[in-house]
Amino acid sequence: MESDPARTRLLQLADERRVSLSRLSQMLGKNSSYLQQFVRKGSPRRLEEQDRGMLARFFGVDERELGKMKENSYVIPDQSRKRDWIDVPRLMVGASAGPGADPDGELVFDTIRFSWRWLRSMGLQPGHLSTIVVSGDSMEPSLRDGDEILVDRTLRPLRDGIHVVRVGDSLLVKRLDTGRPGKIMLISDNPAYPPVECAAPDVEVIGRVVWKGGRI
Template sequence: MPEDPRANLEELIRKNGHDFAAISKMLGKNPAYIQQYIRRGSPRRLAEEDRRRLAEFYGVEESLLGAPAGRQARPRGPVTPDGLLRIKQLQVGASAGPGSLADDEYAESMGFGPKWLRRLGIDPANLSLIAVDGDSMDPTLGDGDDIMVDHSAATRPLRDGIYVLRMDDVLLVKRVAMGPSGKLSIRSDNPQYPDWEDVDAGVVNIIGRVVWTGRRL
């Protein structure tokens, strides 16, 4: 790679199939942040925390992104001896049916390849796994499916998708859309279950967006 930290970062982003806006959002910045840094030179250098997170995310030395030489970064989170990155698993599932009480304790973890995780364009530190409980999201999500949740989505503007959310101390996985009035539509994919329209966003606690699912055949 060349010596220019901006060129190095752009090559990493392109090589991994990401885009500037997605990486900016991963850092909690406005969507133009990385593009302005690379193309306009503003800011002149990355903040230390942003540089560290990017180096960990791409598994490269921080020096490639402008840090003092020799500072090596590794993917965030426990790594198994075979090089897999451990993603924590929530002990109690998110209900896709009538609802179950939330439990925020993590009992286990599952290993994923760091390169595979990087293709998601999400910092692995912001990911967790939750088991679906119930059939209200059939056929998209079934009872017992593992879902990977991006918790950083809770800090960004809502866009249509499947989310884990908490309402009245109940953890749910539902399809969520923002209406023109600013209120939410919360829907089940299984037509046998009711939908909730025009829900006040203030009573909904978004936990994260579902970005991947795995299931037993």
């Protein structure tokens, strides 16, 4: 099949954001092989307008990078503003702020739009960000059940603060105390939950919580 710039660009964007074509297909509400077939087999010949628009908003690019616009389309992309906003993926997992919860799998099901300027001022790179929902009350009052948290997955030296971690099969959101060599203390803000001491190798740090949002 002759190389198509739209297919090549889609692969490049997915690689930069570190998200699979399967997850992107599910975000569009399609079969998990939809975009794989589009890229590898040329079927469909072009992305549907709605799908192209959603992908463009997710990646923060001009729709025309992912295929030709319809001749009768009145949408005129504003090149000067295409980097003003970044769509950060929402993952279908819950970080437990309680005894622990089994992750459902990191499936992208939606996005939240953030200002590119704000992300840059915070020193955050879009390709390393995702959002998930807090489950439980152990981090109250800092984080409440149902809050949405922005997680920075950039690899950095471990430091104290609120992080999303995996311990065994459970995904947790806790404060980390790394003051003891070889140990990590998982601390809840809610005094009803005592600290839990873990051996450092037993704690996989997924990322640092850098922002929260939720209902008032």
